[in-house]
Structure formats: structure tokens, C-alpha cells
Amino acid sequence: MDPTTKFAGLPLLAWIPVLPLLGALINLTIGRRLSRQTVHTIAIAAVVGACALSLFLVFGPLWAEFKSRDGVYSIEQNVYTWIEVGAFKVPLALRLDTLSSVMILVVTFVGSLIHIYSTGYMAHEPRYAAYFGYLNLFMGSMLILVLASNMPVMFIGWEGVGLCSFLLIGFWFEKDEYAAAGRKAFVVNRIGDFAFLLGMFLLFWATKDMSADALFTAASAKLQAATDLDPELKGQALQTLKQTIADRGSLDFANLANPAMGKIYVEGFWGGERLAAAAGILLFIGACGKSAQLPLHVWLPDAMAGPTPVSALIHAATMVTAGVYMVCRLSFLYSSSTTAMIVVATVGLITALAAAFMAMAQTDLKKVLAYSTVSQLGFMFVAVGTGNWVAAIFHLGTHAFFKACLFLGAGSVMHGMEHGGSATPGDIMQMGGLRKHMPITRITFMVSCLAIAGILPFAGFFSKDEILGGAFLVNPPGWPAWYGEILWIGLLVAALGTAFYMWRLYFLVFSGDERSDSARKAHESPASMTAPLVVLAVLATISGAIGLPHLSIKLPAFTHALATWIAPSVVPNFFDPITGDPAIAGHASDTMTFILMGVALAVGAAGIGLAWLFYGRGPTPTLERLVEGPLAPLYRASKAKLWFDEIYDVLIVRPFRGLARGLYEIVDRFIIDTIAVTGAAFVIGLLGRVSRWFQNGQVQRYLSGLVVGAAAVFFITDCKTKPTFEYKRAGDMIELHASPGAGVVGKNSKLTWDITGDELADNDATGKLLAGPDVTVRAGDITSPKVTLIIEDPVTRKTVKVTRVIELAVQPDEPQEGK
Amino acid sequence: MTDILFNVGYGHFLVLAAVLFLIGVAGVLIRRNALIILMSVELMLNAANMTLVTFSRMWGGQEGMSGHTFALIVIAVAAAEASVGLAIVVAVFRGRRNVDVDRLTTLRH
Numbered sequence: 001m002d003p004t005t006k007f008a009g010l011p012l013l014a015w016i017p018v019l020p021l022l023g024a025l026i027n028l029t030i031g032r033r034l035s036r037q038t039v040h041t042i043a044i045a046a047v048v049g050a051c052a053l054s055l056f057l058v059f060g061p062l063w064a065e066f067k068s069r070d071g072v073y074s075i076e077q078n079v080y081t082w083i084e085v086g087a088f089k090v091p092l093a094l095r096l097d098t099l100s101s102v103m104i105l106v107v108t109f110v111g112s113l114i115h116i117y118s119t120g121y122m123a124h125e126p127r128y129a130a131y132f133g134y135l136n137l138f139m140g141s142m143l144i145l146v147l148a149s150n151m152p153v154m155f156i157g158w159e160g161v162g163l164c165s166f167l168l169i170g171f172w173f174e175k176d177e178y179a180a181a182g183r184k185a186f187v188v189n190r191i192g193d194f195a196f197l198l199g200m201f202l203l204f205w206a207t208k209d210m211s212a213d214a215l216f217t218a219a220s221a222k223l224q225a226a227t228d229l230d231p232e233l234k235g236q237a238l239q240t241l242k243q244t245i246a247d248r249g250s251l252d253f254a255n256l257a258n259p260a261m262g263k264i265y266v267e268g269f270w271g272g273e274r275l276a277a278a279a280g281i282l283l284f285i286g287a288c289g290k291s292a293q294l295p296l297h298v299w300l301p302d303a304m305a306g307p308t309p310v311s312a313l314i315h316a317a318t319m320v321t322a323g324v325y326m327v328c329r330l331s332f333l334y335s336s337s338t339t340a341m342i343v344v345a346t347v348g349l350i351t352a353l354a355a356a357f358m359a360m361a362q363t364d365l366k367k368v369l370a371y372s373t374v375s376q377l378g379f380m381f382v383a384v385g386t387g388n389w390v391a392a393i394f395h396l397g398t399h400a401f402f403k404a405c406l407f408l409g410a411g412s413v414m415h416g417m418e419h420g421g422s423a424t425p426g427d428i429m430q431m432g433g434l435r436k437h438m439p440i441t442r443i444t445f446m447v448s449c450l451a452i453a454g455i456l457p458f459a460g461f462f463s464k465d466e467i468l469g470g471a472f473l474v475n476p477p478g479w480p481a482w483y484g485e486i487l488w489i490g491l492l493v494a495a496l497g498t499a500f501y502m503w504r505l506y507f508l509v510f511s512g513d514e515r516s517d518s519a520r521k522a523h524e525s526p527a528s529m530t531a532p533l534v535v536l537a538v539l540a541t542i543s544g545a546i547g548l549p550h551l552s553i554k555l556p557a558f559t560h561a562l563a564t565w566i567a568p569s570v571v572p573n574f575f576d577p578i579t580g581d582p583a584i585a586g587h588a589s590d591t592m593t594f595i596l597m598g599v600a601l602a603v604g605a606a607g608i609g610l611a612w613l614f615y616g617r618g619p620t621p622t623l624e625r626l627v628e629g630p631l632a633p634l635y636r637a638s639k640a641k642l643w644f645d646e647i648y649d650v651l652i653v654r655p656f657r658g659l660a661r662g663l664y665e666i667v668d669r670f671i672i673d674t675i676a677v678t679g680a681a682f683v684i685g686l687l688g689r690v691s692r693w694f695q696n697g698q699v700q701r702y703l704s705g706l707v708v709g710a711a712a713v714f715f716i717t718d719c720k721t722k723p724t725f726e727y728k729r730a731g732d733m734i735e736l737h738a739s740p741g742a743g744v745v746g747k748n749s750k751l752t753w754d755i756t757g758d759e760l761a762d763n764d765a766t767g768k769l770l771a772g773p774d775v776t777v778r779a780g781d782i783t784s785p786k787v788t789l790i791i792e793d794p795v796t797r798k799t800v801k802v803t804r805v806i807e808l809a810v811q812p813d814e815p816q817e818g819k
Numbered sequence: 820m821t822d823i824l825f826n827v828g829y830g831h832f833l834v835l836a837a838v839l840f841l842i843g844v845a846g847v848l849i850r851r852n853a854l855i856i857l858m859s860v861e862l863m864l865n866a867a868n869m870t871l872v873t874f875s876r877m878w879g880g881q882e883g884m885s886g887h888t889f890a891l892i893v894i895a896v897a898a899a900e901a902s903v904g905l906a907i908v909v910a911v912f913r914g915r916r917n918v919d920v921d922r923l924t925t926l927r928h
Contacts, residue, residue, distance in 0.1 A: 700920070704848050 011077035021140035031129025043132035051108035073568040095149035099569035103146040113532035114313040120528035138164035150252040169306040181302035188299040192289015199282030257332040280340030287323025304366040308411030317400035331570040345385025352378030356497030361638035387573020388470030395463035402448040405536035409445040412525040420518030433514040444537035453499035454604035462544035499607020512618035738773040757784025832873040840866035853918040
């Protein structure tokens, strides 16, 4: 596509985020005056429009690029130059490549469904327009994040989605705990964002600071030496190189990923791969905040305070996956640092295990799903941490479908329970037997549970199997061979846990008998809510087909569509950024692939079986015995979410609150309030009281001030005007200069000089009387160092004598001067 | 000592003028009676006249008359000022039976 293609003055690509942003603008400004019908029509039209435009751009121009040319698989459009400071330039540019195309399709598609679902779920909400406005604002920010062509623009989206997340978690802020949940999400995300910024600055610093000339010389010499390249290609490469160096510090992803830049990560900072590791880990901390990884996961379970469609869209399907997407986007950076990759994979694994464990004893429907999301995000981070970018994005997509379906199903269940009269609609202990009352919800929920548990042929099976297989085969340079197997075993345990807690949830909600009146009275939700469920369930079933494992049997091309499609936008899992050589990745034989798939399937089935055993017809007595007996400590740990909140409370919240209290008492109350504010007022008051004594309106008081002032002026001026004289040596002559002052001695005074020390007027060598303010005498004629200026005033008949001892000896090099 | 007493020069006139001026200033500052204050102002004006005449003689010699002229103008103006001032003081005294400046605060409030 021609990069200058515009529609209504804006580049075509920019319309994808702009459409939802416009919707947000309308709904947030004049939405309150519009009818509900208009509000949701605008919101849905904006998102569906963005979805349609995405589909057109991906399957039209981008597809054509992908088919026709080699090397260029992206459409870039510049809206305008946002920041330009010296050589540093940040254009507000958007780039659609194969990686971001998958994201925008998932985001706009799931987003459209959730907007439609919201019209049913939020039908009775008083702040209807605000809700849809925030939702649209979120869509716009998310699309900016995904489409950004450089890090600062990505950061706009990154912060934008954080803001919308905060607004929507605390949407029902009338309840204190909901508002607190919003604040918690915001604060925890800020911690991550701070690290993200640091990582970004580090990259900027590294790419800006390098010696451009040296780099260019080295790289162009290497190019010239390559004799097997044809000259035209060489010229193009040189041109690219020049552009790269001109763009240094631009933080554009394409520039950063340039092989010439790759050297910087390895050579530019302390040597070794440390820059890549430091930047990668800092950015990953940012991803931890956004994607709820340990130890910054604590906000996500609380985020369930928001409306359920919001949980589905933001806190399951899209926003929380931004961290995974960011790491994939920066695949070139992470691939060049084994350390950063290991950190990512390890944190991902620990999160997957811990969150799965915490999910097991939760009794709130949405809390279980929240921990499940944290755990699944852990899986995705293991995938990116093993360089398995395709699997990460694959799982991201399938997870978006089945988790959105689960959340929307949960919303539907809670909707039904609420209509049945339940005050705690999320309590799964009150449910049971809902299969009879909510058939559509139940079927779609079951399909999604099968998908997340990893049962063939549902989508989750293939995506999770890709992650497991990738982890099993990974062998980072310099690490033992069993590293991958450890990851694999850990993931299997997490997968077992996933299957167990998801099916525990399913059985508790839908199987057995109703455990409360509200469950008996529950009914199916309206079509606007069930239709998206059905669509998502269908996708959760079939979307696995585009990412089948590579086998020696020839499968149709579409079964590997995702891998082929994403490959140009990411780099191989581990590579040497100097040579650009990928580390040899392990490749599984067909037998191995089938064994791995079989094990994963068996583990999923075992998890479901266990869940059925304990919860198949509601909670069993065996289970209660176990929970109160041998498993009691584990149960308590899971129930208390591993005491993360409590530990943070003791380690961070309380000391911080103490510090804030101290600052408040000392800095605010004492230094600022007492000293700076009250103190300043007191000093001014004191000055006022003093000046009030003068300014009392009595002329006599003013006059006394005037007299004292005048006397002072006279005294001071008189001090400075005593008669004196100066001398200066010029060669062997001495110049004498009289300053008679301004006292009693006036301009008519007669000035004579004594140079013999007898205090009587003397003549000079020629016999002339030394008189007048300026005289010059030979140094030799001065017989005494005591020189006297004699001032005679004819009017007052007064004589004043000023005597000074002057320096006669000549210093060899410096001219004598004195006063 | 005798020199100072009998050899009268410009210095004597200037010192006398300064003493008169200070007496006038002290009177203006210390006394509260409007009449006395007016008298003190007259004293200060006369001290100023005296220095004018002295300096005129000092710098202008026998012929210099500008200082003397100026002194005469000051005397004329002072006479006018004194008549206006005295008229005000008399008017105030008629109204209030006293001319204490500390109590003449009607215009301040």
C-alpha cells in the first residue's frame, strides 16, 4: 500500500485507533444527553469500524506485501512529528506488520463482541455513556500501543490502557473497596511503568551515545568486503545503514532491530550482553506490572471489582497481554541476552505455578478466573522467555477467545444469579445445577474450560502444547540441557493445576444440585449476551487449527499459517547479535512431538478427572476431610493467596505510610506550615509593627526620621572626603596627585608640597615652587620619604597638612603604585 | 581662645546658623504647641538665610549679591507663610481653645 494513503486528512492506518477515540470523545462529552440507544450505537460502530478497517488493511494491503515482496512486511504511516529535539526525533508513527496485525485483529474482534455483550450486561447502569466512553478510550489506547512504531508512542498506549483500566476497575467507585482496587491497580502499574521508562531511557542512551562514524565505518567496511553481494543491493544496504545512523536514538522498533544496532547491546555498555540484559529486565518489570506477573500480580485479582465485561476485555483478553506483546515486539533485544530470557521464563513459570495454586481455594467466580489469567500469562511469558514468540502470540490469541468467553460466561451466570435474588452473585458455593437454567452459557463455558484445560481438539490444547514443546526443547547457549526439561515439568504441573481448578469451577457452578434459592431461580441471559458467548466458544474450538505443530507429514499450508505469518516480524529465539547467527534450536522428531502432545493431553485429562472426583456433584465429604486434615496448611495458603497482600502490607505499605506520616509531621507541618508560612507571616508582622511606629500620621514623627537620615547622609559623605593625595612612579619620576576632598577646604585653596620632611613648601630642581594639585618630581629630589601636602584656604585662613610616607625604593620589575 | 572670640570669620556665622537651625529643628520635633512650631520653623528659615548670606560673601566676594537676593525672597515668603500659618492657628484656637498638634487629628480619621 502506498504509505501516503489518507482518508479525511489522516493516514488510513491512524483511523484504526482514531475511530474508537472519536467514539470516546463523543460519549464522554455529550454522552449524558444522548439516549442509551445512541450511546451504544456510537460505541459499537466505532469499534466495529476499527475492526473492519483492520480486517481490510491486514487482508488487503498487508497480505499483498506479504505475498509479493521479500523483506518488507509492514505498512508504516507517519501522522506527524511528535517530538524533535536536536538529533532526537519521535514521529507519531504507526506500523502495521505481521505481529501487530494479529494483535489488532484479536483486540478489535474481541472488543466488538464485548461491546455488544455490554449493552445487555450494563443495560440498567446509570452511567451508561461514561462506561462506553471509557471502553472506547481503552480500545483506542490499546490500538495505539499495538500499532506504535516506536517506544515513546507505545508508551502513550501503555499509559492510556493503564488509565482506562483504573477508571473501569473503579467504575462503581461509590463502594470504597472498589475504588481502592482501582487505586491499587494504578499504583502497582506505576511501579512497572517506572521500570519500563528506565528501560526505554537505557535503550535511548545506548543507541544515541554510540560513535556513529565508527559504527558506520565498521559496518560499511564489512559490506564492501562482502564480494558476493550484487552492487545494487550493496548500495541499498549502505543507504539503509546511513538512515539507521541518522535515526539513532529514535527508539523506532525497526531501527532498534537493525543488525547494525544489535551490536550496541553487546558492545556498547560495560561489554558483554549486559545492556541487553539490563534493558530487557527493566522493560520486563514494566511487563510484569501490566501483565500481572509475580511479584506485581496483586492488582489483577482485585481488579475483578470492575464490571465483568471489563474484566473480560481488559483484564483477560487484551490489556494484560500487552506485556507479552511488548516482549515479542522487542524480540531482537531479548534474543541477544540469554540472561534476560532466563529471567522472563523463570518469572513466567513461577507465576504460572503460584497463580494456579492460589486459584484452587478461591470461592469467587471471577477471582478464580483472575488467577487463571495470571497463570496463563505466566505460560505466555515462559513462551517468550524461551524465544517461542509464535507460541506466545498463538496462546495470547486463543486465550483471548476462551478467557473472554469464560469471563462473559461468568458475567452471564452472575447476571442470572442476581436475577435469582443473590446478594453475592459471584459466590460459587451458592451455585450448582445451573446447567438446567442456563444451557447456552453452560455449553460455551464447558467448551472454554476444555480449551483452557488443553483437551484435543480445542484451541487451548494446540497453543499450550506449542509452549510446552518449545520449553522442552529450549537450550539457551551456556546453560545445561536439562533447563528446558525443568521448565517443561513446571509447566506440566501448572497445566494440571489449571485443568483441576477450572473444572472444579465448572462442576461447582453447573453440576450437581442447586445449593441456594437464587440458583434455583436463575435464568438464561438475553441474546445480546449469549450471542458473543457462542461466537467466542466457536473460536475457542477452531482457532487452534492455524498453529498445528510441524511434522514430517505434509499438512495443508493454513495449519502453520500463524508461524509463517509472524516469522518475518520476530527474530530467531537465541542469536548472536554480532554475527546474526541463531543458536541451533532443538527440533523434535514426529515421535517426540506426539509423545509430548500425549503427555500434555493426559495431564489435562487427569486434572479434569481429579476435579470430577472431588466436585463432580458438588463438594464431597472426602474433600472436606482432606481440607481439614492433611491438606489444611496448603488449603489455607491457597485461600490466603500465599499471603502476598499481607507481606506487602508489612514490608511496603506500613513503612511507606510511616514515612509519609513522618514527612507530613516534620516537613509539611513543621518546616512548611510553621517555619515557611507562619514564620514568614510573623516576620512581616514584626516589620509592620516597627514601621507602624514611624507611619503614625504625625508630621513630627516623619520629620524626626528625615533629620536622622539627613544627618546620617552628611556623616557618611564627610567620612569619605578627607583631603589626601596619591603618588605614582613613572620611570625615575614620581607623580603626586592631590585629592583635596570636599570638606572645609574649597576650590580656591592653595596647594603646595613638602618633599624634604620639614613640613614647609619646597621648590623643585629648577627652583620653581611645587604648587598645584598635580606635580612631578624626580625621585632623587625627594630627600625624605615623608611627603606633605600643604593646603591653605584663603577664605577661612586655615591650613591643613596631609603627610604620607611614600615608598621610594624601586622594585626591579613591577611598577610602583600606591594610594 | 582669644583668636576664636575676636578674630570673627565665616566659620562663626556658619556655626551660629547651624546652632539656630538645630534649635529650630528641636523645636519642631519636640514642641506640641502649633504656635511654637511655627516660631521654630521661622528660626530654621532664618538660619538658612544666614548661611545663604555667608556663603554668598564667601564665594561671591564683595560684589556677589545673588545669595543676598535669595535671602530677601526667603524672608518675603516666610512672612507670607507665617501670616497664613498664624491665621490658621488663630482659627483653630477659636474653635477648640487649644492648639496642641497631637490633638488636631480630625482630618486623620
